[in-house]
């Protein structure tokens with residue numbers, strides 16, 4: 437007697453069990469394009485901001501008013517790029533999910549994320565229900 441391993445056991449099964457309905461490939465592609473465009477804009481912006489602040493640093497400014505303005509601009513750039521970096525992270529995660537074929541699923545419960553929500557926020561990680569829980573601090577993140 438020969439033991440034949442069933443094919444299905446060779447394919448790593450996804451946790452959760454219930455397979456969410458897959459999103460239309462063309463639709464995924466359009467979200468992907470939007471994510472990439474947003475990413476490009478963001479990366480360009482962050483790079484420009486960093487270049488600008490480096491440039492300002494290397495200038496020996498003597499005028500105190502100018503220096504104050506510089507400090508303010510720098511602060512603005514720093515806080516802006518922190519937000520941008522976070523957004524960049526979310527966009528990269530969304531692009532990863534597209535690669536994995538998991539785009540459009542809530543990272544928490546695996547339910548499909550409402551399309552209206554993806555239209556507005558293509559990098560959304562959660563469905564509305566989980567997002568609401570998270571905003572109220574009730575969602576226990578199971579980060580990888």
Ligand SMILES: [Zn+2]
Nearest residue numbers: 542545563566
């Ligand atoms: Zn969810």
